[in-house]
Amino acid sequence: MKDVVLEVVDLKKYFPTKRGTVKAVDGVSFTVQAGETLGLVGESGSGKTTTAHCIIGLYPPTSGELRFKGQDISRGFERRPLSLRREIRIVFQDPGSSLNPKRHVAQILSVPLKVHRIVGRGERLSKVRELLEMVELPPDDYLYKTPRALGGGEMQMVAIARALATSPSLVVLDEPTSALDVSVQAKIISLLLRLQSELGLTYLFITHDLSLMRNVASRVAIMYLGKLAEIAPTLKFFRSPLHPYTKMLLSSVPVVSPEERALKPEKVVSRGEIPSPVNVPPGCSFHLRCPEKGEACSQLDPTLQEIEEDHFVRCLQFQGPP
Amino acid sequence: MSSRKEAALAVWQARWKGLSRGWYRYSRNPLHVVGLVVLLLIGLAAGLAPYITPYPEHAGPYTNFREAGLPPSKAHWFGTDRVGRDVFTRVIFGYRFSLLLGIVVLSISVPIGVLFGLIAGYKRGSWIETVLMRVTDIFLSVPPLVLAMAVAAMLTPNLFNAMLAISISWWPWYSRLIYGMTVSLREQYFVRELELTGAGKLQILLREILPNCLGPLLTKVTLDMGFAILMGATLSFVGLGAQPPTPGLGTMVAEGAKRLPAEWWSTIFPALAIVVVILAFNLVGDGLRDVFAEEEV
Numbered sequence: 001m002k003d004v005v006l007e008v009v010d011l012k013k014y015f016p017t018k019r020g021t022v023k024a025v026d027g028v029s030f031t032v033q034a035g036e037t038l039g040l041v042g043e044s045g046s047g048k049t050t051t052a053h054c055i056i057g058l059y060p061p062t063s064g065e066l067r068f069k070g071q072d073i074s075r076g077f078e079r080r081p082l083s084l085r086r087e088i089r090i091v092f093q094d095p096g097s098s099l100n101p102k103r104h105v106a107q108i109l110s111v112p113l114k115v116h117r118i119v120g121r122g123e124r125l126s127k128v129r130e131l132l133e134m135v136e137l138p139p140d141d142y143l144y145k146t147p148r149a150l151g152g153g154e155m156q157m158v159a160i161a162r163a164l165a166t167s168p169s170l171v172v173l174d175e176p177t178s179a180l181d182v183s184v185q186a187k188i189i190s191l192l193l194r195l196q197s198e199l200g201l202t203y204l205f206i207t208h209d210l211s212l213m214r215n216v217a218s219r220v221a222i223m224y225l226g227k228l229a230e231i232a233p234t235l236k237f238f239r240s241p242l243h244p245y246t247k248m249l250l251s252s253v254p255v256v257s258p259e260e261r262a263l264k265p266e267k268v269v270s271r272g273e274i275p276s277p278v279n280v281p282p283g284c285s286f287h288l289r290c291p292e293k294g295e296a297c298s299q300l301d302p303t304l305q306e307i308e309e310d311h312f313v314r315c316l317q318f319q320g321p322p
Numbered sequence: 323m324s325s326r327k328e329a330a331l332a333v334w335q336a337r338w339k340g341l342s343r344g345w346y347r348y349s350r351n352p353l354h355v356v357g358l359v360v361l362l363l364i365g366l367a368a369g370l371a372p373y374i375t376p377y378p379e380h381a382g383p384y385t386n387f388r389e390a391g392l393p394p395s396k397a398h399w400f401g402t403d404r405v406g407r408d409v410f411t412r413v414i415f416g417y418r419f420s421l422l423l424g425i426v427v428l429s430i431s432v433p434i435g436v437l438f439g440l441i442a443g444y445k446r447g448s449w450i451e452t453v454l455m456r457v458t459d460i461f462l463s464v465p466p467l468v469l470a471m472a473v474a475a476m477l478t479p480n481l482f483n484a485m486l487a488i489s490i491s492w493w494p495w496y497s498r499l500i501y502g503m504t505v506s507l508r509e510q511y512f513v514r515e516l517e518l519t520g521a522g523k524l525q526i527l528l529r530e531i532l533p534n535c536l537g538p539l540l541t542k543v544t545l546d547m548g549f550a551i552l553m554g555a556t557l558s559f560v561g562l563g564a565q566p567p568t569p570g571l572g573t574m575v576a577e578g579a580k581r582l583p584a585e586w587w588s589t590i591f592p593a594l595a596i597v598v599v600i601l602a603f604n605l606v607g608d609g610l611r612d613v614f615a616e617e618e619v
Contacts, residue, residue, distance in 0.1 A: 056518060077518050085520050098511035102533035104336070106329070115520045125329065144332040162515070 003069075005170050005202045006032040006055065011064035013050050020278040024050040026226035027064070029304065032170070037196065037203040039217030039234075041210050041249075043274050047226040048206045049093075052174045055204065056090045068170070086116050089163035093175040095155035099147040105132070105158055106143045112165040131161040136191060153184035157191065164195065173205045177212070189216060211253045214238055219310070222246050225285040226277055228304055232311040242313045244268070244292045284316060292317065348609045357605025364599055368417040380407040381415040383567040391585050401587035403578065409588055412569040413595045419570050420599065423485050423554040424547040430489035432543060435496020436535075440527045442497070443504025458497040466491035470553060474562040481570070484563035488553050492546070499542060503535045537614030541607055548603030555596050571596050 013025040025047040032038045042048040054061045057077030066074045068088060073080060092098040099108055109128045113119055119127045129139040135157040147155055156176060163171055173192070177185040193216065196203060205217060213220050214234065221231040222245065230243040241247050251268045272289040275281055281288055287297035296316055304314040349355050372378045376397075386406035394401045400409035442454035461469070466488075473487035507513060508531065516526050551571075557563035558572025566573055571592045578589025 058514060058518070082520050085518060090515070090518065092511040092515065094511060098515055100512045100530050100534070102536075103530070104333070111516065111521055111525075112519050115522075144329070144336055146336070166519075 003034040004031050005034050005069060006204065007065075007067040008051075008055070009065040009067070011051065011054060011066065012062045013047075013054055013059070014062045017278070022277050023226050023280060024277055025054065025061075026280070028223070028226070028228055030221055030228065030231055032202055032204055034169075034202055035196075035200055036218040037205050037216055039205045039207060039213035039220040040223060041207055041213060041220060042223035043208060045225075045274050045277060046223040047277070048208075048223050049174055050226075051223070052090070052172050052204065052206045056088055056172055057085075082116060086166040087168050088170045088172065089166060089168040090172040090174060091156070091159050091163050091176045094179050095152055095159050096147070096179075098159050099155055101147050104144045104146050105150075108147075108158060109162055109165060112162060116166050118166060127165075131165055132158075134164065134195070135161045137161075151184070152180045153188060156180065156184075156188055160188075160191070160195070164199070164201075167199075168201070170202045170204065173203055173207075175207055176205075178207065178209065185212075192216075210249055222249070225274060225280060227285065228312070228314060229286065230311075230313045230315075231304075236308070236311055242307060242311070242318060243315050244290050245286050248289075248291070344613045347613045351609065351612070353605050354609030354612070357602045357609065360598065360602040361606055364417055364602065365421065367414050368421050371414045371418050375408075375411040375414050377408040377411045380411045381569050391581070391588075393585075394587050400591040401585070403574075403588040404581060404585070409574070409591050412574060413571070413592055415569045416571040416574060416592060416595065417599065419481060419564055419568065420551045420554060420596075423481065423488070424550045426485045427488045427492055427550045427554075428543055428546060430485070431493035432496055432539075435493040435498075436500050436532070436539070438493070438497040439500025439502075440504050440531065443501040444508055444523070444527060444531070446505055446508070454497070455501065458494045458501075461491065461494040462498070464491070467553060467556065470557060471560070471562060474557055479562045479565060481564045481568065484554055484557045487557070487562075488550055492550065495546075496539075496542070499538065500535055503538065504531055507531050507534055537610075541610045541614060544603055544610055545607035548600035548607070551603075552596065552600055 008031070009029050011025055011028045012023070015022040015024055028047070028051055030038065040048045040051065053059060055066060057073070057075065057080055060076040061074055064074065065072065068084065071084070073084060073088075077085060106125065106128050109131055110124055113124050113127055128143065132139040132142055137154065137157055142150075142154070142158075147158070150158065160176070176192070177188050180188065189212070192203070195201060205213070207213065210220075217234050219231065219233050220237045222229045222243065224245055229245045230237070230241065232241075237246070238250065241250055248268045248270050252270050268291055270289075271291075275285070275288065281298075283296075283298040283300055284290070284293075284302055287293045290297065294316060300316060302314050302316045302319050304312045305319055306312050307318050348358075367374060371381070375381075377384075384405070384407055389398075389402050389406040390404050392398055392402040392406075398408050398410065400413060403409055403412070438454050438458060442451045442458075445451045464472075469491040470484075470487040473490050474484055477483040477487070504527075513526060513530065516530060521530075554563055555570070555572030555575070558570040559576045561573075561576070564570030564573050566577070574592035575589050575596070578585065578587075578592065582589060
């Protein structure tokens, strides 16, 4: 049994709006173990980013529980102690807006060092250099550049260095590569993987790019309309997907090599779009788009069940009689 | 130690680069350069007024009725007024008071407005925002000239009180400008990240958000120098500003206006002087706007 770093229990986050309550996250439970990468995948609007933001404390959850190494953290960041904020860090999706355009790299990286008193005043600059070297940016060239002078990938490397400045144990990666060119994406991913093995980091990797997870994640969780559809170890997930939604997504991933083709499920035509989280359909929220739906699907909402070891699915097909 | 020196050097190099790039954008429109040159000349002349004007003693309560009301000539470029004082000398001294007024007004109103705007914008949604912005709105709802006149009329009419009156009607505009920018900046992920990290509020407001407002702020300050000078001249014109024999430009226009059209020079030249300085500030402000607008891209 590995150490559990993060435990999410029945997390709910509702946003009241004029047109009704948006149930962005509606009862999500999962755990993240030390040293692993949990890939949280979903279409836009599925609530994956909201889940990430609740975990780092950008807003407190509506209900449910968040536990970090056994400690309850179900509240906004303002009410979390500094020691906790040092342990859980985030890399945002858009590197352009996550770095202050008016400050140079050395200033940006000094802030967490200063706030968390990682090193003394005199050693700050050398620590900043160390951080830049860690993310493969030569310090002499980058220390005094402003974000405007950097490319998207370089900005994201600085953002990663900033997240790692406090030696965190859990890093939430909120679509860290989706705003980047494909060639740069690969570089960032391999950097993240190297840092993970060197520093023993735990990642919660939020993305909409399912194929990326095959090489990155140790386990993959699929979100649909604020709920988990399926969660399984990566190999199982790609080899024997169970949920119709997962099959639909996997069959739409483009493949190149024969091995990949062998893994790919038969073509399931993707249809429809994700409904608005204000008007969640009754019953199973996926039944409107589901190619395998039965009669009960429009009335009964299934719960997440462990079908095989570590393989959880939320679908009536696999649900025993209540 | 050497690494710190290196750091300072690198920072200055980057600044110099930014500055030269800014100058390139600014100087692409020759009018902007003209405006800047005119402003520098006015500033220099105003600063050195006692040394470069032909009759520095004419700036005060001087009378020489034998030379009263002379038209422009070699001895008196802008002619003389009804008590025989050299109008050119008085215009240059008038610039002194006008520039002083502009600088004082802005150094009072800009910090107040910026502070209000930063705090209100950052505290959006709380009662602090409501209080600060409603106070701002109350001041904004009265036309600035009317407000300034009302305040100036309540106080003893002199140059200092005119400055105070104008400042009171001026700061809310800065409050609005900075408020709007802060509201949009604070939603950016870099501010969110700083909050998550635990950076202090003062650090976030002054060192992270404020530098992002400096471009538009500097542009507005430059444009407003012209408008503040105009308002100062207006107050002087109606007798609520600089009092005779102080050579306020507005006061001079008002005095000369009584003798129009015969002694036109004693009113036209001070009026032109006002136009020129406002135009110059506008040109420079426009240039700065171009510089900063492109920087955002």
